[in-house]
Amino acid sequence: MNMMEISLTFLLTGCLIQGVFCVFNINLPETVEALQGSCVFIPCTFDIDQEYKDDLTDSAKRIWYKDGDPYTLVFNSSSPDTGPFRGEIFGTPREKNCTTRFDNVSQSHNGSYYFRIETSDRLKHSYRKPSFSQVEIAVIDSPPKPTVSLLKDQQEVKKVTEGSSVNLRCSTKIFCPFSPAVLTWRSSPEHLLSENVTQQQRQEQTELISDLIFTVTHRHHLATFTCTATHQQKITKQESRTLRVQYAPKNTSAHVSPSGFVVEGGSVTLSCSSDANPPVLNYTWYRDTEDPLKPVQTGQNLTISNTDPTHSGRYVCTAQNASVLLDVQFAPKISSSCNQRICVCEAHGNPAPKLEWRLSGNVLANSTNTSISNEILGSTSLKSILIIHQPLTDMTLLQCFSANTYGTTSQQFPPYPDASMQETNTSFHYPSVLLGAAVGASAMMILCIMLICYKRRNPKPSGTRQDNTSGLILAQTAIASDGDSEFVHTNEDMLSAVTPRSPKSLNFSSIDFTNAEPASGEIRGVSSLTDEYAVVHHRSASTTDPNQDQSPRDKEKITNVSPEDTIYENMTRRLVV
CATH class of the missing domain: 2.60.40.10 (Immunoglobulins)
Known part of the structure; x- marks a missing residue:
């Protein structure tokens, strides 16, 4: 397939694609270069509005105008031999092809050209700027070099x-x-x-x-x-x-100067030469009398002064122009440090690795919070410096990350407190904490002393209370303990000064704590707990007091008691902690 066929196929394909839009359109290059005396080839396709699709027939005229004031008709497909330009428009109008060849190009062909389609019906349209593209023909006198x-x-x-x-x-x-x-x-x-x-x-x-x-x-x-x-x-x-061809040494040869034999005591120079690209780097001289060969001297020339019989023999010259570079490639390795606001990370790898900072998995960049500067250290190393302007959150997730084609590696930094950062954060000022603790302890000690003094100066009175008995409620309860001589006897009535009851024969109620008194010499302080209890004796004239036989400390002789008298007696039980 030649160039013209390829161009036509490409342009027609573009025409079919553009036809989907069903509007006026044209596809052609902005500029084509033409050689004077030769021909010029303009690839071109066009499209029309769907409204005029039935008007487009193969008898339609395809016309080229040279833009200007006034514009000039230069080629008409219906009469290709009558216009100022000679040439051909390829394909047919129904194929929407406007690809054109103009022959015998001259300097008069320089200029801008636009295409027009005309039919005998309604379809008459010019594809002209500014709505459509036009082609510029540039004529040159001489072709460029290949x-x-x-x-x-x-x-x-x-x-x-x-x-x-x-x-x-x-x-x-x-x-x-x-x-x-x-x-x-x-x-x-x-x-x-x-x-x-x-x-x-x-x-x-x-x-x-x-x-x-x-x-x-x-x-x-x-x-x-x-x-x-x-x-x-x-x-x-x-x-x-x-x-430029590189090759190993070839045609290596050795020469003796002066030529021929050498008289003992004389001087002789051996020279070596070779053809190579790049030129020979190393010449080495050997004597073949030794096995294995041992180098005598390096260099292109070997000079022996004051010769003697031991110098006789065959000398061998070798030439070398090859060197080899061993390139070991490996995954990156990281070394890092972090000091308050500045963190430094260096990565070494081959090929040269990339280096970046990550915070909580997100890549850091230059911002108001951070500044990052990178420095290339040779062909396999890179250094990055991170400067922290403001405190970062989640410092435990700060990472230096490096990668190349052979692997990845990262270094996670622990949090490094910065004195300047601490000023913006809530923290402890240890001297203030100690001072506050001392003041608090002193205040507590003074308060405790005042409380003890108050307790000692204002002890609770012990006596008989004969008022406000409405709060005393007695239920049917009986508790006995042989070991502690602790007895509780109650009846099921409530003594109340508010709600009178009909006279009944009332049983007595008593509470006796035999072990209630503190041991001798016991010191009571603020940690002693004191409970007070009341013993109530209520009996009729004919009832005998059942507590008359109790221990001597609980016996009191009651005189002048009326038949319905009520006797209140206070008893205190202190609990010492």
Whole structure:
């Protein structure tokens, strides 16, 4: 498929896609370059409004106008031989194709052109600026030089190594696809083109390409290849390329000066030479009388002064121009430090790793809170400095993260308190805490002393209370304990001064705590708890007091008691903690 067919296929495909929108539209390049005396090719497609689709027939006129004041009709498809331009419009109107070739281009073709479609019905439309694109034809008097490039594995290179397969490519611009240029090669030395060289030529949309494919040897070093482009069978342009081939030392030789034999006591110089690219770096001299060979001297020349019979023998020279670079690649390694507001992280890896800071999994960048600066340390190391302007949250999740093609690594930083940061946060001022504790302890001690004094100066009175008996409620309860002589006897009535009751024969009630008194010498303080209880004796005249036989400390002689008298007696039980 030639360039014209490819262009037409591409443009028609674009036309069909644009047709979906059903509006007036045109697709053509903004500028085309034309060589004077040749032809110019303008790829073009158009579309129309859906309203006029039935008006578009193959009899429609496809017209080109040269823009200006006034505009000029330069080509009409219905009469291609009558206008100022000669040429052809490809395809048919129904294919919406406006691809055009103008022949015999001259300087008068310079300018801007627009396309118009006309039918005998309603469809009459010009694709003119500013609503539509126009094409600019630029006419040149002479073609440019071709381009020569050296490719290896489809990548352009400047030098190659002996034994490599390369592609030497020459390309030139196509101005008229119907009359393309011709590309030819020559070499210096000339015989190189005949040594296992494959030549291929092809035509693309806008370029003509010629390739020389061969395997380079040391003989190609500094050889020159020249490509010549011939346009319109008379205009030629050429471009050359000199190859740079690297190869090991070849044709190594040794020479003696002066030549021939040497008289004892004389001086002699041995010289070594070799052909290599790059030039030989190391020459080494050996004597073949030793097994294994041991180096005598390094350098291109070996000079022996004051010779003697022991110097006789064969000398060997070796040449070396090769060196090897061992490139060990590895995943990044991190070293880091953090001091108050400044954290530093260095990553070392091959290939060179990337380095970033992360806080809670989010990548940090320069902001009002943080500043980050990076520094390249050689080809395999990178250093990053993080400056914290304001306190960061979740400092335990601050990470330095590094990665390259062989792995990733990270360093998590523990929280580093900053004195300036602490001023903005809630924290303890230890001298103030100690002072407050001392003041509080002193106040508590003074309060305790005052409370003890008050207790001692105002003891609770012990006596008989004969008022407000309404709060005494007696229920049917009987508790006995043999070990403690603790007895509780109650009846089921309530003595109340508020609600009188009918006279009844009332049993007595008494509470006796035999062990209620404190031990001798016991000291009572603020931790002693005192409970007071009341003993109530209520009996009729005919009732005998059952407590008359109690222990002496509980016996009191009651005189002048009326038959219905009520006797209150206070008893205190103190609980000591």
